[in-house]
C-alpha cells in the first residue's frame with residue numbers, strides 16, 4: 001500500500017478467509033518444536049505493518065479463530081518517528097488490529113542516529129522494556145532475510161557462528177532480563193508471503209526505505225540475489241539450508257570448546273567475569289584448531305559478541321612464546337567491559353580493566369587493629385563482639401570489588417600457647433624488602449624473592465597482605481602498663497585475593513596451619529551487576 005492510500009482503507013475481516021497451508025505449517029511445526037518452552041509464556045508479535053509481519057499477524061488471527069493456535073499474540077508496533085508518515089503508520093496498524101480483534105500496543109522509540117542499526121537498536125530497547133521476564137517475541141523474518149544475513153556475514157568474514165544466521169528460537173538476556181525471539185518463518189520465502197498477503201488483500205505498508213536504501217543488505221537484495229538466482233534458482237532455500245547445517249556444526253564446536261575449557265581453566269584463580277585464567281600446558285595438549293576454538297570461547301564467554309579472529313590469533317601466539325616475556329599485553333574492548341590479556345609463566349589471564357585498576361591501587365597500611373583480651377575472650381577497642389562471632393576487616397573495597405577478612409577471635413586464641421598475652425592483629429602490605437618465611441621454606445625471604453617463589457604476577461603484587469599477631473606482655477597489662485615498646489610481632493599468614501600461605505610459626509604459636517586458616521579467612525566479592 002502506498003502511503004497516501006493508507007487512510008481511509010477497507011479492512012476486510014480475514015478470520016474466515018482461506019489459510020495458506022505452507023505458511024501455517026511452518027508456524028505450527030515451529031510451535032510444536034518449542035511447545036515445552038512456550039508453556040505458560042506470553043507471546044507478542046513485532047509488527048511493523050509491513051507485508052511480512054502483517055501477514056504473520058493475519059495468519060495468527062486465522063489460526064486462532066480456527067482453533068489451531070492456542071494463543072492470540074499481542075501486536076507491538078514501534079513508531080520510530082523517523083519519517084513524516086510514521087504516526088500514520090502506527091495508527092494504521094492499530095486500526096487494522098482493532099478490526100481483526102487482535103490486541104495491539106504502539107510504542108514510541110527514541111532513535112539516536114539515522115541509520116538502520118540505530119533504529120533497530122531503539123526498536124529492540126523499547127520492545128524489551130515492554131516485555132516481562134521470559135516473554136516471547138514473534139518476528140516475521142523469512143528465508144530471504146536469512147539468505148541476505150548469511151551473505152552479509154560471509155562478505156564480512158564471519159565464522160561458523162555468524163554464518164549460522166538468525167536462529168528460530170533465541171534466548172536473549174540483558175541485565176538479567178530474559179526474553180525469547182521466535183522466528184517461525186525462516187524457511188519460508190518472501191514470494192510465498194507476498195502471494196498470501198495479496199490473496200488476503202492485506203493493507204500492508206510499503207516502507208520506501210526498505211529496498212531503495214544504500215546499505216549492504218538492500219544492495220545484496222537488489223543487485224546480488226537476482227544474479228545468484230540465475231546460477232541456481234533455489235539459492236534462497238539453499239543458503240537458508242546452509243545456515244541450518246552450520247548452526248548444528250556450530251553447536252557441536254561450542255560444546256567441544258566448553259568441555260575443553262572445563263579442563264583448561266584454573267579454577268582457583270577465577271573471579272568471573274573480572275579474572276579468567278587458562279593453563280597453557282593443558283591448552284597445548286589440544287590440537288591447534290581446538291586451541292583456537294577454546295581461546296575464542298574463553299575470551300568471549302561473558303560478552304554478547306565474540307572477539308575478532310585477530311585477537312584470538314594474537315592470544316594464541318602469546319601462549320606459544322618461549323622467551324619468558326611477561327610484559328606483552330593485548331587489549332579487547334568488549335561490549336560489556338574492556339579487558340587486558342596477559343601471560344604470566346604458564347598461565348593466560350583475561351583481566352577486566354576495572355579489576356586491574358582495583359588490583360593496582362596500593363593497599364593502605366592497616367592501622368585498624370583488633371585487641372583480643374585473653375581473659376574475657378571479648379574483642380575490645382573499636383569492635384565489640386563475642387569470641388565466636390567473626391569480625392570483618394576490609395582490606396580493600398570500592399564500588400566494584402570487596403576484599404574482606406573474617407577473623408574468628410576464639411580461633412585466634414587457640415593459636416596461642418596457654419597463659420599468653422593480650423594480642424593485636426595487624427595487616428600490612430608486603431613490600432619488596434619485608435622478609436618473611438613461609439611454612440614450607442627453610443629460611444626467610446624478601447618480598448621481592450617471594451614474588452618469584454610463589455609465582456605472583458606483577459599486577460598482583462600490590463595485593464599481598466601479611467597478617468601478624470602482636471603479643472603484648474601480660475604482666476605489664478595486669479599492672480596497667482602497656483609494654484608497647486617491645487611487642488613481639490609474629491607474622492602468621494600471607495594473603496593474596498586468591499591464596500593464603502601459612503608463615504613459619506614462632507614458638508609462641510600453635511604450629512598447626514589448619515588452625516591459622518580457620519581463624520582467618522579471606523573472601524573476595526564482586527557485585528552481581530558487574
Ligand SMILES: Nc1ncnc2c1ncn2[C@@H]1O[C@H](COP(=O)(O)OP(=O)(O)OP(=O)(O)O)[C@@H](O)[C@H]1O
Nearest residue numbers: 046047048050051052053054076077078139140141
Ligand atoms: N517498527 C516496527 N515495529 C515492530 N516490529 C518491527 C518494526 N520493524 C520491524 N519489526 C519486526 O522486525 C522484523 C524484521 O524487520 P525488517 O526491518 O526486516 O522488517 P520490515 O521489512 O520493516 O517489515 P516486515 O518484515 O513486516 O515486512 C519484522 O518482520 C518485524 O517482525
